[in-house]
Amino acid sequence: MNLRERLNALCENPRLVAAGTDLSFAESLKESYEQRGGLSAGRKSWLEKLEVKYNEENYVDPLSTEMGTIIKTLLAYEHLEPRDRGFVESIRNQYVRWNNMSEKQSGALMSVFEKYSPAGQKKQKQWLTEYKKEHKPDALIAANYYKSNPPYFQALITNILDDDDFVPTKRQFNKLVKNRYVAKVIASTNSEPKYKVNDVIEIRATAPHHVAVASMGGQTRGFILKTNSLPVITPAKGGKRYLILPVGSAQPLHIEERYIKKAKIK
DSSP: OOOHHHHHHHHHHHHHHHHHHHHHHHHHHHHHHHHHHHHHHHHHHHHHHHHTTTOOTOOOGGGGSSSHHHHHHHHHHHHHHHHHHHHHHHHHHHHHHHHHHHHHHHHHHHHHHHHHHHHHHHHHHHHHHHHIIIIHHHHHHHHHHHHHHHTTHHHHHHHHHHHHTTTOOOOHHHHHHOHHHHHHHHHHHHSOOOSOOOOOEEEEETTTIIIIIIIIITTOOOEEEESSSOOOOSTTTTTTTTEHHHHHHHHOOEEEEEGEEEEEEO
């Protein structure tokens, strides 16, 4: 059997195809042969190794172990999410080639396996209901905060804000929401407005220049048109935002609670 025939036989070997890993390397050897009309000594050596490895007499299915069975079980599950499937396939390819995986990879694989177990699916359903009923408002508040304060969680917050049916994992939700900055933003958002619609307010002397002069068009007083007019985007106290109409102006604007106070009317 010449080199061409050996390469064709190797690439068509059902054990190699089923393994899903060394096949691409075998095909690269074949491509190299087609281009150059031969193989280097190093490539010939690899050809021989693959022939021995996938020979019917020598071949031992690396997925016949307990971890291999877990990998095959997961890949056979038709509802495996694309991201999880990609991860499991990469683990399979490494495991088939080197017959091992790191402790971290093993732990991650078991987490995926538990996720799709009957108990894991039950927990997932419970979380879906719990999220939509109790946690979605907080997730939206946190997403709006991070959108205005990049670069963290950008892909996740895009899904939360743009896809009404999207549900983050419990771990994603906790990472997004359970920190002291977002806790302050949520508290500020949910707090009772200090001022109400139609109140006459004035700009505090401590307000930044862009609020005190530029935004108000030189005016220091205005009327409140709407409370909670935009999402809170700062963990600072008084971050709630109001829609204000400056006195003598036809153009309303948004101002944070910390920059205004109730006007004293004589």
